[in-house]
Amino acid sequence: MPLKSLEIVGMSCGHCVKAVTMALQDLPGVDVKDVKVGQALIDADDHVVTTAELTAAIEEAGFTLASVRAA
Template identity: 45%
Template sequence: MSKKQLTVEGMSCGHCKNAVETALMDLEGVNQAEVDLDAKTVTIKYEGVSEANLTAAIENAGPYEVQ
């Protein structure tokens, strides 16, 4: 299993946290997604998912930009 932490701009509230976590958890192969609003990061544990797919899921969930 791989673990990755991404910086995400545009997250500011509980709705943002839920939207990003849900979008990631909906991807097959993502086992855990945890947003830290203060740090503007999301930590993801996954298998068999490309970083491009992780980024696309986040950016398609709302006005978010992966740095």
């Protein structure tokens, strides 16, 4: 699975990190490697999870996915 770096806007604390971690862990095809304020590092299977699904999960947690790039 390709490693991806997600830039996430609106995170400011440990609670935010936990909320994003839980949101991403719930998605099939996603292995969360690291989450910190403003950024998440994940392994994601492009055949299982789309960028739109990543965006929706992060938005449901209360944040905005600003960018996705290869890590």
